[in-house]
Amino acid sequence: MNNPTTLKQLAKELNLSISTVSKALKNSYEINEKTIARVKALAKKHNYRPNRMALSLKSSQTKTIGVIIPNILNYFFSKVLLGIEGEANKRGYQIIICLSNNKYEKELQSLELLSDGSVDGFILSIARETQLKQNSSHFKNIINQGYPIVMFDRFTDKVDCDKVIINDCEAAFNATDFLLKQGRKKIAFISTLKDLNIGKQRTNGYKKALKNQTTYKNKDIIITIDDKTKYDELITALFENHKDLDGILTTNNVSAATALKIAHLKGYKIPKDIAVIGFSDDKISRLTYPKLTTIDQNALEIGKKAAKTLIDRLSDTSKPEFKTKVIKTKLIERETT
Secondary structure, rough: OOOOHHHHEEEEHOOOOHHHHHHHHOOOOOHHHHHHHHHHHEEEEEEEEEEEOHHHHHOOOEEEEEEEEEOOHHHHHHHHHHHHHHHHHHHHEEEEEOOOOOOHHHHHHHHOOOOOOOOOOOEEEOHHHHHHOOHHHHHHHHHHOOOOOEEEOOOOOOOOOOEEEEEEEHHHHHHHHHHHHHHOEEEEEOOOOOOOOOHHHOOOOOOOOHHHHHOOOOOOOEEEEOHHHHHHHHHHHHHHHOOOOOEEEEOOOOHHHHHHHHHHHHHOOOOOOEEEEEOOOOHHHOOOOOOOEEEEHHHHHHHHHHHHHHHHHHHOOOOOOEEEEEOOEEEEOOOOO
């Protein structure tokens, strides 16, 4: 049986330094694309596989990041993942993805599974159940073991770590204010996130914008949806109970699309009779009729910033103070307003 090819043998055959070959295999930005292609072609020919354990022992780093997200099917989390992977790859890191499925136990198991030396640190968004339990001890335990954490989107102030977020209150405020400046007289808010901090912040932004507009006469109208099977029923009831409704802001695009469907069925002209704004610039927003105005969370940039923040912390042994980085959102105007 042949001995496995080593990094040293690859370097010798390519007439390159071991360092250059190693960096090329990790897609380092320091190495040009032509050299990376040459190195990878030879590595493939010889079926080269890096000795992860040896690398870890040599550098005290795995060059791997653990990423834990609540839901892989959610467009926002998928786009954040894309940003994390791109930035990590550029910096010579790989990622291991775990799903919490919004469950505390799954989140805990993922942290325990990867904190055996498999990763250097974590990027995560807190599971819904964890937020409901208000439990943060598992995060603190991991940090105490020497694993830095960067939280994005869903976070807790009870844990000292870096965070990458948007200003959910400001995003909802600006969207509601946009509807008010259009002259909308009765605006409803549909929330599917009432138990999460981000949901509460978006609700606060909506209420703050209405209060800020002194000429607005109606009370706030907040519809909360906990059950995915109740979208049609609850939004239909909203239209029936408020026949003079002329504006809707939602916390996700499924409820916005449902509101559009029901408005069509009831004979509303959009946006003349009613305007609708969703949350997240996903495919749904471009496939509705009319095309949905929505709040772009800039998910790709959140992912890039989260990865950069973690890698910078892993690279800096002086332990700088923790920071919360706020990514700007923007309102993408389409046909529903």
